[in-house]
Amino acid sequence: MDSLDTPRMYGDLAPWWPLLSPPEDYAEEAAMVAGLVRAAAPGARTLLELGSGGGHNAVHLRTAYEMTLVDLSPGMLEVSRRLNPGAEHVEGDMRTVRLGLTFDAVLVHDALDYLLTAEDVAALLATAVAHLRPGGVLVLVPDHVRETFEEDTEHGGTDAADGSGIRYLAWTYDPDPDDDSVVTQFAYLVRTADGRVASSAETHRCGLFGQQQWLGWLTGAGFEASALVGQTDEDRPGRTVFVGVLSAGEAADQG
Numbered sequence: 001m002d003s004l005d006t007p008r009m010y011g012d013l014a015p016w017w018p019l020l021s022p023p024e025d026y027a028e029e030a031a032m033v034a035g036l037v038r039a040a041a042p043g044a045r046t047l048l049e050l051g052s053g054g055g056h057n058a059v060h061l062r063t064a065y066e067m068t069l070v071d072l073s074p075g076m077l078e079v080s081r082r083l084n085p086g087a088e089h090v091e092g093d094m095r096t097v098r099l100g101l102t103f104d105a106v107l108v109h110d111a112l113d114y115l116l117t118a119e120d121v122a123a124l125l126a127t128a129v130a131h132l133r134p135g136g137v138l139v140l141v142p143d144h145v146r147e148t149f150e151e152d153t154e155h156g157g158t159d160a161a162d163g164s165g166i167r168y169l170a171w172t173y174d175p176d177p178d179d180d181s182v183v184t185q186f187a188y189l190v191r192t193a194d195g196r197v198a199s200s201a202e203t204h205r206c207g208l209f210g211q212q213q214w215l216g217w218l219t220g221a222g223f224e225a226s227a228l229v230g231q232t233d234e235d236r237p238g239r240t241v242f243v244g245v246l247s248a249g250e251a252a253d254q255g
């Protein structure tokens with residue numbers, strides 16, 4: 001995703017994010033991430049999230065970590081600033097941003113979907129290496145990996161107290177199994193507080209890579225890497241989660 005072709009979801013619809021995908025839906029996965037960070041880097045205090053969106057992971061992680069949140073979308077950062085006023089917010093691209101700081105942990109959650117090529121992933125991993133201390137931990141939570149990808153249709157959205165609300169339908173499928181991407185077609189219904197309803201739709205193209213590809217990329221970038229399946233009570237298969245611990249040599253090379 002380039003800043004020039006920001007999806008409506010993260011553009012003019014960004015203020016609706018808390019109703020579209022409420023913060024409480026992120027509690028379980030955020031707890032899983034915190035558990036993985038604790039296990040891999042006990043004592044971790046600082047966490048950088050790349051592609052942090054509306055801060056719906058951060059709201060659950062901020063009691064345990066000092067959070068720095070990077071996202072491409074000014075509108076999503078604005079939503080996150082309201083929810084997480086104590087966190088540091090930075091507008092930037094996860095492939096290129098350089099803060100000149102190191103952290104105990106780096107998290108990239110569903111924003112990983114927008115990395116479409118091996119070059120995008122390599123650039124993200126270079127960003128992670130540049131921002132981790134030796135022995136720091138990287139947690140990657142892509143929505144899908146190739147081995148377990150299934151076509152899916154889901155819907156959601158909620159209402160605000162003033163009578164406004166939003167609903168979405170998301171239809172994800174793989175038009176060309178020979179390439180490294182899938183598409184999600186989104187349809188939105190937005191109701192403003194005066195009762196008027198407007199509809200719109202858009203397509204998101206998302207990367208789809210295999211588990212061994214992810215592990216190979218992580219190892220190549222200097223991480224001791226592993227994969228696990230994160231189980232939640234949600235009505236969907238557990239997501240494959242990648243954990244990388246940065247070797248001391250790699251961190252020193254970058255420093």
Ligand SMILES: C[S@@+](CC[C@H](N)C(=O)[O-])C[C@H]1O[C@@H](n2cnc3c(N)ncnc32)[C@H](O)[C@@H]1O
Pocket residue numbers: 001010026050051052053054055056057058070071072073076092093094095109110111114
């Ligand atoms: C599904 S939303 C993330 C929601 C987030 N998990 C939360 O807790 O609210 C995906 C986000 O990825 C961001 N994004 C996409 N490509 C990016 C990139 N190259 N660098 C930084 N952010 C990116 C979008 O702006 C969007 O806010």
